[in-house]
Amino acid sequence: MTVLGPNESILDPREAALGTEGLVRRFGEVTAVDDVTLAVPSGELRAVIGPNGAGKTTLFNVVTGLLSPTAGRVWFEGTDVTDAPQYERPHAGLARSFQSNELFTEESVLENVRVVVQTAEYGPFGLDLFRDAASVGRERAVEILDRVGLDAAHDTLAKNLPHGDQRRLGIAMALATDPDVLLLDEPTSGMSPGATTKTAALVEDIHDSLGLTVLLIEHDMDVVLSISDRVTVLDQGRAIATGPPEEIRTDDDVQEAYLGGIREEL
Numbered sequence: 001m002t003v004l005g006p007n008e009s010i011l012d013p014r015e016a017a018l019g020t021e022g023l024v025r026r027f028g029e030v031t032a033v034d035d036v037t038l039a040v041p042s043g044e045l046r047a048v049i050g051p052n053g054a055g056k057t058t059l060f061n062v063v064t065g066l067l068s069p070t071a072g073r074v075w076f077e078g079t080d081v082t083d084a085p086q087y088e089r090p091h092a093g094l095a096r097s098f099q100s101n102e103l104f105t106e107e108s109v110l111e112n113v114r115v116v117v118q119t120a121e122y123g124p125f126g127l128d129l130f131r132d133a134a135s136v137g138r139e140r141a142v143e144i145l146d147r148v149g150l151d152a153a154h155d156t157l158a159k160n161l162p163h164g165d166q167r168r169l170g171i172a173m174a175l176a177t178d179p180d181v182l183l184l185d186e187p188t189s190g191m192s193p194g195a196t197t198k199t200a201a202l203v204e205d206i207h208d209s210l211g212l213t214v215l216l217i218e219h220d221m222d223v224v225l226s227i228s229d230r231v232t233v234l235d236q237g238r239a240i241a242t243g244p245p246e247e248i249r250t251d252d253d254v255q256e257a258y259l260g261g262i263r264e265e266l
């Protein structure tokens with residue numbers, strides 16, 4: 001068994017596409033992220049799994065700068081971004097999928113993506129510069145919507161999209177920032193089995209054809225086992241194992257962490 005222990009040692013986090021070093025985040029008495037050291041190599045599709053409350057979302061929030069860490073460092077392609085403000089991180093090539101509540105609900109699907117392209121290309125003041133220029137970034141937005149399978153929904157208002165398509169729009173908006181590293185927090189949650197399969201294929205396609213490094217929080221074990229290169233298991237804030245999906249599935253510590261939870265699925 002070659003499952004890496006709590007601290008990955010193959011690659012220095014400082015040399016990874018995305019690395020963390022002794023990352024800690026506390027909320028009062030709760031240690032949501034507890035001394036997590038990760039090194040995700042460029043081009044890897046890394047799944048992050050773990051029981052509810054394991055600290056997966058908090059880890060993403062600290063990595064993207066939405067929350068500051070209590071201790072530890074975050075590295076992005078060799079640069080320490082621990083103290084960089086959140087709004088600077090997409091420009092560093094790090095993006096997370098937009099949540100449903102971050103969509104411009106009264107705007108069309110195309111406009112949602114186009115505005116992100118425009119902002120990514122011209123900076124936060126780009127919107128003022130081109131307020132009436134509905135063509136800026138349009139071509140790129142169309143291309144991205146083709147990729148995520150929303151090509152037939154350009155003119156639909158975001159609020160009228162079915163749930164699954166709203167999640168896909170959130171992924172499209174993240175892609176519109178042209179990231180090197182993409183973080184997806186449960187992109188299949190609340191989806192039907194059919195939509196889940198479609199979304200898993202989309203994540204795999206984004207990873208394979210765009211060559212992105214992807215960090216994927218996912219509860220659906222079929223998805224995790226079929227598309228990830230490696231899996232990191234969080235339990236009570238700690239990274240208890242990292243390895244290829246097949247080895248993670250049979251690892252004793254992992255089985256233990258899931259006892260009484262979703263062990264059957266593993």
Ligand SMILES: Nc1ncnc2c1ncn2[C@@H]1O[C@H](COP(=O)(O)OP(=O)(O)O)[C@@H](O)[C@H]1O
Binds near residue numbers: 050058
């Ligand atoms: N903003 C917050 N304030 C207080 N506690 C929080 C906050 N966010 C998360 N937590 C706590 O941190 C722990 C990890 O939560 P979370 O990162 O959401 O886990 P997961 O995404 O793995 O389900 C939980 O105990 C949760 O209650």
Ligand SMILES: [Mg+2]
Binds near residue numbers: 056057058
């Ligand atoms: Mg979560």
